[in-house]
Amino acid sequence: MTPDLWSALQAQRIETPSWGYGNSGTRFKTFAAPGAARTVYEKIDDAAEVQRLTGIAPSVALHIPWDEVEDYPALGAYARKQGVEIGAINPNVFQDDGYRLGSVCSPDEAMREQAIVHLLDCVAIMKQTGSRDLSLWFADGTNYAGQDDLRARKHRMRAALKRVHDALPENGRMLVEYKLFEPAFYATDLFDWGAAYAHCLKIGDKAQVLVDLGHHAQGVNIEQIVAFLLDEGRLGGFHFNARRYADDDLIVGTSNPFELFCIYAELVGAAKSTDDLTRQTAESVAYMIDQSHNIEPKVEAMLQSVLNCQEAYAKALLIDQDSLKEAQAAGDVLGAHRVLQDAYKTDVRPLLMEWRESRGLNPDPIAAHRASGYQQKVAQERGTAQGGGGYPEKKTAQPV
Ligand code: AOS
Ligand code: ZN
Ligand code: ZN
Ligand code: ZN
Numbered sequence: 001m002t003p004d005l006w007s008a009l010q011a012q013r014i015e016t017p018s019w020g021y022g023n024s025g026t027r028f029k030t031f032a033a034p035g036a037a038r039t040v041y042e043k044i045d046d047a048a049e050v051q052r053l054t055g056i057a058p059s060v061a062l063h064i065p066w067d068e069v070e071d072y073p074a075l076g077a078y079a080r081k082q083g084v085e086i087g088a089i090n091p092n093v094f095q096d097d098g099y100r101l102g103s104v105c106s107p108d109e110a111m112r113e114q115a116i117v118h119l120l121d122c123v124a125i126m127k128q129t130g131s132r133d134l135s136l137w138f139a140d141g142t143n144y145a146g147q148d149d150l151r152a153r154k155h156r157m158r159a160a161l162k163r164v165h166d167a168l169p170e171n172g173r174m175l176v177e178y179k180l181f182e183p184a185f186y187a188t189d190l191f192d193w194g195a196a197y198a199h200c201l202k203i204g205d206k207a208q209v210l211v212d213l214g215h216h217a218q219g220v221n222i223e224q225i226v227a228f229l230l231d232e233g234r235l236g237g238f239h240f241n242a243r244r245y246a247d248d249d250l251i252v253g254t255s256n257p258f259e260l261f262c263i264y265a266e267l268v269g270a271a272k273s274t275d276d277l278t279r280q281t282a283e284s285v286a287y288m289i290d291q292s293h294n295i296e297p298k299v300e301a302m303l304q305s306v307l308n309c310q311e312a313y314a315k316a317l318l319i320d321q322d323s324l325k326e327a328q329a330a331g332d333v334l335g336a337h338r339v340l341q342d343a344y345k346t347d348v349r350p351l352l353m354e355w356r357e358s359r360g361l362n363p364d365p366i367a368a369h370r371a372s373g374y375q376q377k378v379a380q381e382r383g384t385a386q387g388g389g390g391y392p393e394k395k396t397a398q399p400v
Pocket of ligand 2: 137177212239290
């Protein structure tokens with residue numbers, strides 16, 4: 001293994017989401033999972049287990065109010081004691097009854113204000129947790145043509161984003177997530193990367209686009225969006241997951257491993273760019289998982305996602321960049337493609353096992369997790385909690 005490859009693997013980071021450790025389901029049923037985390041403290045414990053086993057998942061994203069506590073510095077201290085940091089703060093402006101017609105885009109000014117106040121509260125939380133990123137996803141949209149004025153809604157979105165942007169801490173960022181549809185089925189206010197990008201450009205330098213792999217129409221070339229945003233200095237981060245149909249939020253890289261590889265290939269290429277903006281943008285990307293498990297054991301599913309990201313990245317690092325450039329310059333269509341395929345088809349598992357052993361990690365984190373008894377232990381301690389569905393009651397629970 002070359003020193004470059006080694007240090008790149010060493011520096012890889014994947015953030016796991018607190019909500020991926022609790023019970024969640026579909027609109028039909030939430031199956032209560034034995035041992036699923038019930039409090040933010042238990043979610044942090046689970047995230048710490050994933051970090052202990054993989055060594056590349058050192059932070060956990062919080063969702064407010066699902067993970068709301070009285071004392072965020074104390075929560076941060078608890079997390080660090082377990083071996084993880086608090087990462088991105090995800091506000092929730094989709095759960096209150098008042099948001100029936102939207103949050104920041106609602107025709108009701110009072111609801112818009114309520115949503116903006118919550119977003120600003122989350123900026124205040126970021127300052128207490130030391131989080132760099134505020135991850136913004138809006139369920140705003142309409143169900144029928146004519147239901148609301150699309151341009152007026154665009155203006156409302158712009159005004160809200162601007163207010164939040166201007167309240168961000170000095171080194172803070174807002175990551176603006178777009179989504180094709182759902183829960184709105186006629187028009188979604190931030191419907192694609194172009195809409196998110198246009199807002200970011202007008203709002204300011206701290207606004208960047210967040211790409212969730214489940215948020216595009218079928219057939220959209222996500223790696224090209226990634227390349228474009230990297231080059232424009234506006235790729236802020238990812239929500240990694242896998243899907244076949246819509247926003248399925250399944251384990252990363254299970255249905256779309258080649259797409260995941262191609263995305264990492266763009267990131268690896270951008271990290272080597274001679275253009276400062278592109279390179280710095282690539283270096284600051286927030287790699288986050290956004291998963292919602294229905295029938296899977298939570299911790300093992302998250303482990304699998306992190307490891308699939310690691311494999312995709314390792315393969316992308318193996319791309320022979322010089323040969324690729326040569327083939328591209330020569331117009332060698334299939335030669336260039338073959339360079340990518342050579343990397344993609346390499347079995348990187350032995351190499352990653354070697355890397356883990358060198359770091360004192362078990363070479364097979366899934367087997368280690370299964371053998372550790374962690375799942376049995378939390379099932380016994382936590383029992384089988386009902387509820388969840390991704391929408392738990394406001395949490396102010398203390399460590400148990
Ligand atoms: C929703 O579809 C988005 O992917 C959100 O990023 C995410 O699932 C939500 O913010 C979790 O709370
Ligand atoms: Zn997402
Ligand atoms: Zn989503
Ligand atoms: Zn998703």
